Amino acid sequence: SICIFQFESAGMQKILTQAKPRSIEELIALNALYRPGPLAYIPQFIDCKFGRKPIVYPHPSLEKYLKKTYGVIVYQEQVMQVAQEIAGYSLGRADVLRRAMGKKKADVLAQEEKPFIEGAVKKGYKAEDAKRIYDILIPFAEYGFNKSHAAAYAILAYQTAWLKTHYTAEFLAANLTNEVNDIEKLTEYIAEAKSFGIKVDAPHVNTSEVNFTVHNAKIIYGLIGIKGVGENVAQAIVDTRKKGVPYKDFLDFLERLGTKICNKRTLEFLIKTGCFDGLGHNRRELLLNMEKAVAYIDKKLEICETGNLFDINTCEGFPPFVWEKAEEFSYQEILKFEKENLGFYFSGHPLDEYQQVYERCNSVDFAHPERSSAGKEYTLIGQLVDYKEIRTKAGKPMALGKVEGYEGVMEIVVFERELEQFRNKFIPDAIVFLSGTIDTKRERPSFKVSKVLEPSDLKQKSIRELHIALAPVHNEDALDSLKEIIMEERGQCSIIFHVPENNHVVLIRANNALSCSASQEVLGKIKALPVVQEAWFD
CATH class of the missing domain: 3.30.70 (Alpha-Beta Plaits)
Structure with a gap:
C-alpha cells in the first residue's frame, strides 16, 4: 500500500496484511482504529473477523450497531447510537455526550453517568448493566474518531489504490513528482515501480519533461528531480527542445538554450546525472571541456548577433570547437555522482559487486520489514549510508545507522557490546554484512545488530x-x-x-x-x- 493515502506507513501495511479488508466498511474501521488510543483494539477486531475469538457485545441489543466492527466501539457515532438505544437519549442529548468524549471533558462525562443509568432503567435495563456499558464508553473518550472523517479518508484511499492498480506507472510518476524534494520517498517509490516491473529511465535533456512522466509504459525521470535544477531551468530546457528538434549535442544545447539560463553549476549537475549521455561525449569529457565550451558559445553568439565577419543566420566560417579528450569516469565514480546529485543510485548500485550474495543470503525484506518475525535471526546486506555513534542516557556508547539495499533502506541499532567488538567494520558508504533481529514494534522497524559477517563466508554460502x-x-x-x-x-x-x-x-x-x-x-x-x-x- 505504498503511496496509498492514510495506508502507506509500515505499521498500517502490517495491519492490512493481517486484517485483509474486503470492503470499504472495513477500511473505514481500520483507518479509525489505527491511532494511538484504539490501536490496542485492532487484534480483537481482526481475531473476531476471522472467528478466532467470539464477538462479544456489551449488550445483545447493541449488536445491530456494533456488528460491522465485530463488537468493538470504533466511532463517535456508535457512542451516540448506544446512548440512544440504552439510555433513551435524544439525538441532541447523545451529541452532547459525543462532544464531551471528543473533547475529553471529564466533568461532563462524570455528570452524564447518573442520567445515563436512570434513562437505561426507565427503558427496562438493569442498573448494573447500564453502569457496565457506561464504563465501557468512558475509555472511548481517549480515542474516539468521527466516522465521517474516517469514511472520507477510506474512500480517498480506495480511489488512490484503484489508480495504483489500473494506472500504476502514471500513479507512481505523479507521486514521484509530488515528493520530488524527499529523497527517501523518491528512493522508496522508484523501488516500488521496479517491484511492479516498471522501468524508470534516467533523466536526459532529450527525453525528460519537467515532471516525472510516462512513455511506452516506462517512467521518465523528471528534470526537477535533479539537485540544483530549478523548475524555471527545467521548463526552459523542455520548451526550447519542443520548439525545434532534439538537442544534437552539448554545444547545440548551449547555443539554443543560452548560457545565461543554464549556469555552470546547473550544467555540472546535468552532466553528472547523465543528461547528455549518448550525445557524443562522455561525462568526464563534458566536465573537462564545460567552461571552455560555455566561453566558446558566448563568443560565437556575440559575434553572430552583430552580423560581423560571418553570415548572421548560419555563422559559417566560425572555427569549430576543439574537444580535449578524456576517458570516462569509473563505474564507482559515476554512481557516486548520481548519489550526490539525484540522492540515490541510478545506473547501478555499489551492491552490484555482491549481487549474487545479496540475492541468495540477504533475508531482510527492505520493502516490508514490518512483516518480519520477532526474535528470528536475519542477514542484512547493504550499503551503510548513514552512521553515527551516540551515548545513551546512562552514558553507554551505541550507534545508529541506515543500510540501503536494492529495495529500500533499513535502520540499524548497534549496542555497546557489538559496537566495541565490530566498530572498525562500520565504515560509511561501505557494504556491510550483518546478522541480527528486527524490532517490529516501532512505527519504523529497526535491525538490532548482533554480529558482523565476513563477505567471503557469505559468498561461499551463496x-x-x-x-x-x-x-x-x-x-x-x-x-x-x-x-x-x-x-x-x-x-x-x-x-x-x-x-x-x-x-x-x-x-x-x-x-x-x-x-x-x-x-x-x-x-x-x-x-x-x-x-x-x-x-x-x-
Whole structure:
C-alpha cells in the first residue's frame, strides 16, 4: 500500500496484511482504529473477523450497531447510537455526550453517568448493566474518531489504490513528482515501480519533461528531480527542445538554450546525472571541456548577433570547437555522482559487486520489514549510508545507522557490546554484512545488530551449484579421479555435469548423494584434471 493515502506507513501495511479488508466498511474501521488510543483494539477486531475469538457485545441489543466492527466501539457515532438505544437519549442529548468524549471533558462525562443509568432503567435495563456499558464508553473518550472523517479518508484511499492498480506507472510518476524534494520517498517509490516491473529511465535533456512522466509504459525521470535544477531551468530546457528538434549535442544545447539560463553549476549537475549521455561525449569529457565550451558559445553568439565577419543566420566560417579528450569516469565514480546529485543510485548500485550474495543470503525484506518475525535471526546486506555513534542516557556508547539495499533502506541499532567488538567494520558508504533481529514494534522497524559477517563466508554460502564441463574424450580412470575429489570434499553444493554428445551438450544433475564444498581449493583441484574442460561455481 505504498503511496496509498492514510495506508502507506509500515505499521498500517502490517495491519492490512493481517486484517485483509474486503470492503470499504472495513477500511473505514481500520483507518479509525489505527491511532494511538484504539490501536490496542485492532487484534480483537481482526481475531473476531476471522472467528478466532467470539464477538462479544456489551449488550445483545447493541449488536445491530456494533456488528460491522465485530463488537468493538470504533466511532463517535456508535457512542451516540448506544446512548440512544440504552439510555433513551435524544439525538441532541447523545451529541452532547459525543462532544464531551471528543473533547475529553471529564466533568461532563462524570455528570452524564447518573442520567445515563436512570434513562437505561426507565427503558427496562438493569442498573448494573447500564453502569457496565457506561464504563465501557468512558475509555472511548481517549480515542474516539468521527466516522465521517474516517469514511472520507477510506474512500480517498480506495480511489488512490484503484489508480495504483489500473494506472500504476502514471500513479507512481505523479507521486514521484509530488515528493520530488524527499529523497527517501523518491528512493522508496522508484523501488516500488521496479517491484511492479516498471522501468524508470534516467533523466536526459532529450527525453525528460519537467515532471516525472510516462512513455511506452516506462517512467521518465523528471528534470526537477535533479539537485540544483530549478523548475524555471527545467521548463526552459523542455520548451526550447519542443520548439525545434532534439538537442544534437552539448554545444547545440548551449547555443539554443543560452548560457545565461543554464549556469555552470546547473550544467555540472546535468552532466553528472547523465543528461547528455549518448550525445557524443562522455561525462568526464563534458566536465573537462564545460567552461571552455560555455566561453566558446558566448563568443560565437556575440559575434553572430552583430552580423560581423560571418553570415548572421548560419555563422559559417566560425572555427569549430576543439574537444580535449578524456576517458570516462569509473563505474564507482559515476554512481557516486548520481548519489550526490539525484540522492540515490541510478545506473547501478555499489551492491552490484555482491549481487549474487545479496540475492541468495540477504533475508531482510527492505520493502516490508514490518512483516518480519520477532526474535528470528536475519542477514542484512547493504550499503551503510548513514552512521553515527551516540551515548545513551546512562552514558553507554551505541550507534545508529541506515543500510540501503536494492529495495529500500533499513535502520540499524548497534549496542555497546557489538559496537566495541565490530566498530572498525562500520565504515560509511561501505557494504556491510550483518546478522541480527528486527524490532517490529516501532512505527519504523529497526535491525538490532548482533554480529558482523565476513563477505567471503557469505559468498561461499551463496554458491549453490558446481558446474563441471567434461572433455569430449575421457576414460573411466579419469572419471574415478574426479569422483574421488568430490567424495573427499563433501558439502552442500549440487553438481551439474556438462557432457558433450553428438555436437551438443547434455546437462546431467548428480543425485543428492554426490555434492561437494564450495571452496576455491576444490575448484582448483577439479579444473586441474585432464577430464575436465572447465569448471565454475554458480
